[in-house]
Amino acid sequence: MQGDLMVSKKDEEVDLQELVRVLWDKKAWILIFTLLSVLFASVFAFLSKPEYEAKGYVVPPTQKDIENFNYGRTKDSQLTPYTIKDVYGVFISYFQAESLRQDFFNNVYLPSLSEEERQGAQDGLYSGFSKRLSITLPGKDFADRYSITVRSDSPAQSVEWVHQYVARASDLAKQELLANVRREAEVGARNVEQQIAALRDVSQKEREDSIVRLQEALQVAEALGLEKPLIITGNSAIEVAGNIAGQPAYMRGAKALKAEIENMELRKSDDPFIGRLRELQGKYDFYKGIEVKVGDVSVYRMDGGIARYDTPVKPVKSMILALGLLIGLVGSSGLVLVVYLIARGRSAVSS
Numbered sequence: 219m220q221g222d223l224m225v226s227k228k229d230e231e232v233d234l235q236e237l238v239r240v241l242w243d244k245k246a247w248i249l250i251f252t253l254l255s256v257l258f259a260s261v262f263a264f265l266s267k268p269e270y271e272a273k274g275y276v277v278p279p280t281q282k283d284i285e286n287f288n289y290g291r292t293k294d295s296q297l298t299p300y301t302i303k304d305v306y307g308v309f310i311s312y313f314q315a316e317s318l319r320q321d322f323f324n325n326v327y328l329p330s331l332s333e334e335e336r337q338g339a340q341d342g343l344y345s346g347f348s349k350r351l352s353i354t355l356p357g358k359d360f361a362d363r364y365s366i367t368v369r370s371d372s373p374a375q376s377v378e379w380v381h382q383y384v385a386r387a388s389d390l391a392k393q394e395l396l397a398n399v400r401r402e403a404e405v406g407a408r409n410v411e412q413q414i415a416a417l418r419d420v421s422q423k424e425r426e427d428s429i430v431r432l433q434e435a436l437q438v439a440e441a442l443g444l445e446k447p448l449i450i451t452g453n454s455a456i457e458v459a460g461n462i463a464g465q466p467a468y469m470r471g472a473k474a475l476k477a478e479i480e481n482m483e484l485r486k487s488d489d490p491f492i493g494r495l496r497e498l499q500g501k502y503d504f505y506k507g508i509e510v511k512v513g514d515v516s517v518y519r520m521d522g523g524i525a526r527y528d529t530p531v532k533p534v535k536s537m538i539l540a541l542g543l544l545i546g547l548v549g550s551s552g553l554v555l556v557v558y559l560i561a562r563g564r565s566a567v568s569s
Contacts, residue, residue, distance in 0.1 A: 255542045270371070272527065276365075277518070280519070396512065428482060447474060
């Protein structure tokens with residue numbers, strides 16, 4: 219047994235030495251195959267279209283950036299002021315929206331491709347686009363900071379795409395917020411307008427009622443022959459003229475009653491006699507005058523500039539060349555050993 223074991227070990231040692239000898243004998247072929255592999259890897263690395271990366275960070279706006287959204291938005295105006303969180307939340311909802319990605323894919327990414335590249339399947343093209351544009355959620359250290367990374371065929375285009383994507387999200391957020399401001403102002407103006415109309419309607423009916431009462435008082439005054447106001451003298455002398463508290467209206471006299479009725483009938487507008495009208499008209503003008511310009515507000519800020527990398531992130535040529543070298547060396551060595559083992563196995567069978 220010990221003799222057999224020693225022979226087996228010796229055979230293994232001889233076999234290992236033999237394998238090394240085979241590899242050394244075929245070193246020329248291994249070298250040629252390895253060089254070819256490196257050559258193919260070099261061609262692939264240098265002919266592959268490079269991809270360049272740009273990255274930017276967005277953070278919430280300042281209070282100054284949103285103050286024009288809150289023009290006139292006080293408790294008295296019954297309009298709730300916008301907070302930084304409200305405004306930034308609308309921006310982030312568009313910034314992360316799939317609808318914006320699809321719009322950017324259709325209107326920016328696809329036109330940048332060649333006619334031949336656009337002939338591919340839409341789902342495949344969109345998958346490739348999704349790998350080129352990514353949005354990263356905030357980390358623990360920066361709770362409200364989002365990052366956007368874009369890859370394209372040139373450094374300048376990558377930076378431009380970051381600008382365009384963020385600007386599109388900003389424009390959509392501003393449009394929604396401005397639409398909300400206008401809608402709230404329109405609703406407020408419409409409510410005040412209804413109040414004004416109601417006051418005018420009530421005032422007109424009150425004037426008509428007053429005319430009826432004065433006409434009845436005139437009939438009584440004429441029946442009593444009371445042409446002028448009746449003057450009552452005494453310890454509590456009261457001149458019954460114009461507005462006499464607690465006294466019948468006919469005591470004003472027929473002449474005064476006729477003049478008052480005529481004035482009321484000829485009155486073109488009751489506005490000067492409506493108590494809250496001017497206040498409501500001012501509030502109506504305020505609502506109608508609310509206007510926020512797009513350029514006066516901002517819904518986000520860039521945290522620093524957009525990072526531009528002039529060195530392509532793909533392909534990594536050194537890695538591709540190293541991989542080509544490894545594949546060539548391992549592959550050619552393995553192929554030589556497999557051929558040798560097959561030939562050795564056949565010779566052993568034949569013997």
